[in-house]
Amino acid sequence: MRPMLATPADAVPSTDLWRHEVKWDGMRALIDIRDHQVRVFSRTERDITVAFPEFVSQAAGLIDFEDLLLDAEVVVMHQGRPSFSSLAERFNVVDATTAQQLAATAPVTAMVFDVLRVMGTPVMGQTWTARRTMLESIDITSRWVTVPPVFTDGHSLLAATADQGIEGIVSKRIDATYRPGARSDDWLKSVHRRTGSYVIVGWRREKGRSALGSVLLAEPTSAGLAYRGRVGSGLAGRRGVALAQQLLPLRRDDNPTVTGVPVEDARDCIWVEPAIVADVEFHGLSEAGRLRQPSWRGVRADLEPADLFATAASEQEDE
Template structure:
C-alpha cells in the first residue's frame, strides 16, 4: 500500500468541515504490524525497517495494525531533515542500533488505516482520528500530535516557530491509498519544489559538481526548467555527484532542445534522482527563478513526480 497524499493549496480552507495539523519535515512511513512483527515502508515503497530499530516496540502494541505518519529527527524540539538524512539509508542492523541510541527518531502518527483485521480506509477521517486517540500510542518514540480548528492561526504559529507548514484535512474524508486527494491540502512555508535531475556540469576549471540541470514532467516527457548551482558546495555537491555518476547516458533526457548555454559541458544522466530546490517561482518562459539546492529526496522517485503531475 502507498500512503494517501495531500494536494498543494494556496490558502487555508475555512469552516467546521476542516481540521488542521502541523506539517512535519520528516520521512513519510507506513508502519504495518502483523503477528508480532513490524514493517516500515517509505512513500516510495522501500522497506526501511532496519533503519529505525527504536520503532520495533510498535509491534508489541497490537496484533494487527497499520499506521500512517512521519519519522522525524527532533533537534532542540524541532524536526531536522538533515539529521534524519543520516539515518534514512542505514542498511546494517548493528550500525542502525548504534545510531538509534546516539540520534533516536520519533514516529509522529496521524492516521490509523487498519486495526485488528478491520480495514478503516472507508471510514471518515473523524472516525479514524477518534480511534487513533483511543489507542494511547504516545510514548518515548511515538507521538500522536494534536489537531486544530484554527487553520490560519496554526499556519501563523508554524511560520513563527520555523516549522514546515500545515496540512488541512476534510473531516469526512476517507483514506485513499496512493492518491493525491483534494480532501487533504498542504500549505508549506518554504517556496520549494521537487524536480528530477537530467544532467550535471562541473564547476569552472574543476571536476567537482558545479550545477545540475533539472526538469518537471510534461505532457510528452521531462521538460527542462533550469540550471541549479547554488547550495551545491562541499559535501552536498559531492554526495549528489556520487548518485549521478552511475546514471550517465549519451543524450539529453529532456524533451525539446536545452539552451546551448546550459547544455555546453553537461554530462547527461537518466532522470532518476529527485531533489528539492527553493526558488522565487518560475519565469514566463517556465524557468525556475534563482533556484537553490535544498536536499536529495530519497523518499521520492521520478515516477512519484509524474503521478503528481497527472493528478
C-alpha cells in the same frame, strides 16, 4: 498500499468542517503492525524497515500491539525543528549496522496522524473524526512515536509555523474518508516555501574547480522531461561530494531528451541518466518555467522517476 496525499491549497479553509495539523518536513511512511511484528513502508510501497530500527525496538512500544496500520511522517528533529538533510541520510540506508549507528546520532520520530486498520479491521471508510478519535484512544506515544495535536484555527497555525520556521500546515475535512493513493481536495496543504521532487539530468563543476557545483533538474510530464533549472545552493562540502559519487556512474554523452535546456546551462554540462530523484525548495516558477531561488534538500531514495511520471499522468487524467 500507498498513502492518501494532500492537494495544494489556494487558501486556508476556515469553516468548522476542517481541522488543521502541522506539516512536518519529513518523509511519509506507513507503519504496519501484524502479530506484534513492525514493518515500515515508504509512500511508494518500498519496505524500509531496516532503515529505522527505533520503531522495531521494544522501547518504542509498537511491538506491544497485535494489529495496527498507522500513517505517519518520519522526521529527524534538530533544535526543535525537523532536519530534512539529516533524515535523507537515514532513508538511503539498507545495512542494519549503519542504521543502528545513525539511530544513535540522528534518531527519528514518527509523527502519527492517522490510523487505517485496527485489529485486522480496515477503518479507512470511516470519517476523519472517527479515525482521529480511535487514534487518540490508542496509547502509542514513546520517545520515537508521537501523535501531534490538531487545531481548529488554521490561519493562526499557519502564522505560528512561519514564526517557527516550520514548513506549513495540512487542513483536513472532518467528514472525509481515507482514500489510499489519491491526491484529494479533502486534504489541503498550505506551505511557506514550495517543495518539489525533480529528476537530476546533469551536473556542472564549480567554476575553476573539478568539484560538483550545481545539478540540472527536469520535471517528468506527459510529454517527457521538461527542464526546470539548476540548483547549487545547499550542495557545498560533503553533500556535493556524496552526490557526485552517485552521479559519476550514470554519466552519458548527450542530453537525455530533456526539452527546454538553455545553451548557457547545457554548456560544460556533464549529462547523466535520469535515474535519481531529488527534492528542492523554491519560490514558485518563473514565466519561463524555471525554479525561482531553488535550494537543495536531498536525494529521494524512496522515489524513482517512474513514480513522478505516474503522478504526472494521473494529474493529466484529472484535468
